[in-house]
Amino acid sequence: MKALKRYLAFIMCILLSLSFTGCAVVDLDIRNMMEAPRNDADMAAVTAILDNGGKADYCYPQNGDYREAVMFTSFTGGSHKDAFAFTYDNSKRINITFFSFKEGNWIRTTEFTDKSDKVDRVIFGDITGDGINDIIVGFTDSEDRNIISIFTYSEENDRIEKIDTKFYYDAMLLTRFRTNDKDELCILKTERVPDEEHGSLTFSVYQYNNKKFYSIGRELLVTRLLSFENVYFDKDTDGKAYVAAEGKGNSGVYITQIFTENSYTEKIYTPYSVNPERTTPGEFKRGSTDALLSMDIDGDGSMEIPLIYSSNEIDSAVAGYLTDWVKPRLQNVSKEVIMSTIVNYQYNYYIPVPQEKKDNIIYYKGSDQDSIDVYEIEGDGEGNIKKATKLFTVRVFTKPQWQEYTEGEYFDYILVLDSRGDAVYAVKDLYRCETTEYMLENFGCLK
Numbered sequence: 001m002k003a004l005k006r007y008l009a010f011i012m013c014i015l016l017s018l019s020f021t022g023c024a025v026v027d028l029d030i031r032n033m034m035e036a037p038r039n040d041a042d043m044a045a046v047t048a049i050l051d052n053g054g055k056a057d058y059c060y061p062q063n064g065d066y067r068e069a070v071m072f073t074s075f076t077g078g079s080h081k082d083a084f085a086f087t088y089d090n091s092k093r094i095n096i097t098f099f100s101f102k103e104g105n106w107i108r109t110t111e112f113t114d115k116s117d118k119v120d121r122v123i124f125g126d127i128t129g130d131g132i133n134d135i136i137v138g139f140t141d142s143e144d145r146n147i148i149s150i151f152t153y154s155e156e157n158d159r160i161e162k163i164d165t166k167f168y169y170d171a172m173l174l175t176r177f178r179t180n181d182k183d184e185l186c187i188l189k190t191e192r193v194p195d196e197e198h199g200s201l202t203f204s205v206y207q208y209n210n211k212k213f214y215s216i217g218r219e220l221l222v223t224r225l226l227s228f229e230n231v232y233f234d235k236d237t238d239g240k241a242y243v244a245a246e247g248k249g250n251s252g253v254y255i256t257q258i259f260t261e262n263s264y265t266e267k268i269y270t271p272y273s274v275n276p277e278r279t280t281p282g283e284f285k286r287g288s289t290d291a292l293l294s295m296d297i298d299g300d301g302s303m304e305i306p307l308i309y310s311s312n313e314i315d316s317a318v319a320g321y322l323t324d325w326v327k328p329r330l331q332n333v334s335k336e337v338i339m340s341t342i343v344n345y346q347y348n349y350y351i352p353v354p355q356e357k358k359d360n361i362i363y364y365k366g367s368d369q370d371s372i373d374v375y376e377i378e379g380d381g382e383g384n385i386k387k388a389t390k391l392f393t394v395r396v397f398t399k400p401q402w403q404e405y406t407e408g409e410y411f412d413y414i415l416v417l418d419s420r421g422d423a424v425y426a427v428k429d430l431y432r433c434e435t436t437e438y439m440l441e442n443f444g445c446l447k
Contacts, residue, residue, distance in 0.1 A: 082101070201222075
């Protein structure tokens with residue numbers, strides 16, 4: 001009998017595995033240009049030039065998607081292979097050195113020196129409108145202020161040129177509010193008011209024309225955002241462009257604030273902001289330990305905003321939260337729910353919940369310290385639970401635990417959903433529920 005149960009469990013595992021799409025790793029900053037592929041030989045050749053005469057003192061960007069001291073991308077157009085690197089000189093000033101691959105060799109082409117102390121971040125985009133991506137660098141000076149410089153390729157002069165700006169920022173990104181053929185530089189700068197919930201935020205958008213930056217929008221707005229953890233540019237379901245900024249306010253809660261342009265006045269305004277843990281019908285709040293920022297949860301290339309619903313009946317820190325992922329609708333200041341999920345912060349995974357079943361799904365801390373149990377309930381119409389059907393249990397094993405579990409020939413947990421880092425996500429009780437396959441087919445991991 002035991003052998004038969006093992007065999008059935010094995011067959012179930014194979015069949016369900018074939019129906020799953022796997023783990024969708026979510027990147028919080030997918031709008032930036034991805035770094036071009038390079039091989040170890042290219043890296044070795046470039047670092048050998050930098051290390052000539054001694055080991056180079058490399059400078060690494062502090063924030064953003066791109067944290068390498070040496071980066072490979074094409075910034076001279078076409079399929080050319082190019083690279084650039086950040087290092088410190090003897091006076092601790094930052095050098096940014098450019099390289100190109102010509103006639104079978106990597107050669108140093110241009111070098112600039114900046115008096116800043118650190119590199120904050122690097123993003124890529126076509127600021128000049130020549131169809132070639134420029135390199136936008138945020139430097140941090142000795143007063144801990146972030147300032148922007150842009151490095152662009154001049155085809156006319158066949159060289160990299162530096163565009164210095166006087167733009168200080170708390171957050172920066174690229175937008176296309178007014179153009180389709182080149183990027184605009186968007187800057188967010190906050191001013192804090194001590195002991196006040198609200199502060200002021202300067203929202204500025206600039207275009208680069210005829211070798212100069214021109215302001216196409218500069219607004220002073222009220223905000224509860226006092227620090228930024230994520231900003232992105234997107235369009236709502238009606239195609240209206242907006243910027244979403246996410247971070248913390250004075251009270252330590254996470255806030256998502258929307259910025260969009262009035263179609264008639266061409267002024268930026270904030271149609272709404274959200275604090276995504278509902279405590280009363282009209283209010284959303286979220287604690288500072290529960291960081292969860294917008295993601296492309298359904299893989300359509302556009303970001304969704306999380307609205308989190310907590311329950312006093314569960315230990316949310318372990319069992320997770322039921323989360324609606326919504327797209328803003330800015331014309332009528334509403335939200336469109338795209339998907340609902342159970343989001344677990346502690347073990348970093350999410351499980352889609354069918355929209356029609358959302359109100360009937362409950363979840364509790366499991367019998368094991370590192371597990372949750374998910375139930376579908378049937379009510380009596382008066383708010384009481386008439387029947388609760390257990391759908392499945394998700395348990396997170398460490399890899400050594402999982403090895404010990406499987407070598408011990410235990411088969412309660414038969415389906416490994418994903419293995420990430422030191423964690424193995426396993427599921428049991430799948431065979432008891434027809435809807436489980438739908439709920440788990442897009443099981444994913446948070447970044």
